[in-house]
Amino acid sequence: MRRALAAEWIKLRSVRSTYWTLAGVPAAVVIAALLALHASSLYDGASAEAKANAVVSPLETVAAMIAQLCLAVLGVRSITAEHATGMLRTTFTAMPRRGAVLAAKAVLIGATGLVAGLATLFPAYFLSRWIAGDRPLVFNESTLSQDLPSLLAGASLVALFALVGLGLGAVLRNAATALGAIFALWYVLPMIALNLPAPWGPRLGAVMLANLAFQLSGDPPYPGALMLSPWIAAAAMFLYGAAALTAAALALTRRAP
Amino acid sequence: MIEVSGLTKRYGPATAVDDLSFQVRPGLVTGFLGPNGAGKTTTLRLILGLEPPSAGRALVHGRPYPELRDPLLRVGALLDAGAVQGDRSARDHLRWLAASNGIGPRRVAEVLELSGLTGVARRRVGRFSLGMRQRLGIAAALLGDPEVLVFDEPVNGLDPEGVRWIRDLLRARATEGRTVLVSSHLISEMALTADHLIVVARGRLLADTPLAGLTARFPTLEDAYLSLTSGHVDYRGVA
Numbered sequence: 001m002r003r004a005l006a007a008e009w010i011k012l013r014s015v016r017s018t019y020w021t022l023a024g025v026p027a028a029v030v031i032a033a034l035l036a037l038h039a040s041s042l043y044d045g046a047s048a049e050a051k052a053n054a055v056v057s058p059l060e061t062v063a064a065m066i067a068q069l070c071l072a073v074l075g076v077r078s079i080t081a082e083h084a085t086g087m088l089r090t091t092f093t094a095m096p097r098r099g100a101v102l103a104a105k106a107v108l109i110g111a112t113g114l115v116a117g118l119a120t121l122f123p124a125y126f127l128s129r130w131i132a133g134d135r136p137l138v139f140n141e142s143t144l145s146q147d148l149p150s151l152l153a154g155a156s157l158v159a160l161f162a163l164v165g166l167g168l169g170a171v172l173r174n175a176a177t178a179l180g181a182i183f184a185l186w187y188v189l190p191m192i193a194l195n196l197p198a199p200w201g202p203r204l205g206a207v208m209l210a211n212l213a214f215q216l217s218g219d220p221p222y223p224g225a226l227m228l229s230p231w232i233a234a235a236a237m238f239l240y241g242a243a244a245l246t247a248a249a250l251a252l253t254r255r256a257p
Numbered sequence: 258m259i260e261v262s263g264l265t266k267r268y269g270p271a272t273a274v275d276d277l278s279f280q281v282r283p284g285l286v287t288g289f290l291g292p293n294g295a296g297k298t299t300t301l302r303l304i305l306g307l308e309p310p311s312a313g314r315a316l317v318h319g320r321p322y323p324e325l326r327d328p329l330l331r332v333g334a335l336l337d338a339g340a341v342q343g344d345r346s347a348r349d350h351l352r353w354l355a356a357s358n359g360i361g362p363r364r365v366a367e368v369l370e371l372s373g374l375t376g377v378a379r380r381r382v383g384r385f386s387l388g389m390r391q392r393l394g395i396a397a398a399l400l401g402d403p404e405v406l407v408f409d410e411p412v413n414g415l416d417p418e419g420v421r422w423i424r425d426l427l428r429a430r431a432t433e434g435r436t437v438l439v440s441s442h443l444i445s446e447m448a449l450t451a452d453h454l455i456v457v458a459r460g461r462l463l464a465d466t467p468l469a470g471l472t473a474r475f476p477t478l479e480d481a482y483l484s485l486t487s488g489h490v491d492y493r494g495v496a
Binding site: 003004006007008009010011014015016017081082085086087089090091092093094095096097257 | 324337346349357358
């Protein structure tokens, strides 16, 4: 397992696409900062009545969504690039224990996802607050200790997206197909859930991957959202990851590379 | 030593490898010959544990390949030189392979030198010609300095200097007492390289014989091969 980790770590660091996808992290922080600037300038030019009613939702959440997508792409590519070239055969000739290869990939992709999530959410959080200054925009009126659970939940969701990307890539074996599935999980299904009538819309929305972090930290993602308890949300997140990796393990061990 | 006994692989109704039994002994270059679609590559994939056999077994060093610990130290294989990720450098490709089996970085430099790739080691593999990829695949197979070598069509795309290099390399390894199994379509190359031949067609064994045994009755190895496989060719062109 230690050798599989060393090999997969070299693989991950030695292709440019890793750095291109991780460039989404600073880009997401910049976008959050620009949104904070925009909101601040709108506030400064608003009437007294509009100022009193100004509400801006947390901007690090927007940055986190970009990071989720980028890290899912990293997860997908870490396996589909090997399928596409046939290098998976070389990998399994060098490391016949396929489960160990998958475990090594999952550890590295998951850890990269967690670090990327933290590196997105915390800078976006502090930067957007610093830019907003003492303007009362609601999002900047809570303390760090109040917001810490949501920041940590958001970072773990970025890691989970990376793992789900790895799992979908291993099962679907094709980058384009897997990215389509990721986009469905990230955007299409949550949008469908939002537009379905109650009770099914809110029920479906509650278990959407993209919404689970909000329930984990107890912050409603949108008005009227059905909220699961943090424990159930954590269990649901675990199930997403376990399902993705179990399916990946079956696909890699049962099918010839 | 490679031991194949009763090896069979079926894909649905099609039988790619049909009750194949042979041994590849140390100290010899064993040529693995057969027409297109004879099941050579499938047999090599089964030996390397990339697919499970439908029946029978293939043992390397007395064990199924997937049970070998740090297999690159025991077996060096080249199946498909194109099967490398193009956006990684040759050196990084060898580095991850070395790390996967606990092989030190010095050996990476050695096999780069051995295969003549030192000058292009930091270039991305996607820019390599087929011959350069072939050299990289051979460098990868030699990484663990293994006792058993399994090469599928190693001279594909190589220049005359490269063909001679492979031939000398395989001969030298066999002389050292290592086990060398090399598949090829190039009969003339086999006549120069192999000591022993295993000929298959439609997944079945046609011949398992010393080179001299085949060539004694025919003017050339090519005539011997064509006579042997004449009734077993699936794809034939017309002159």
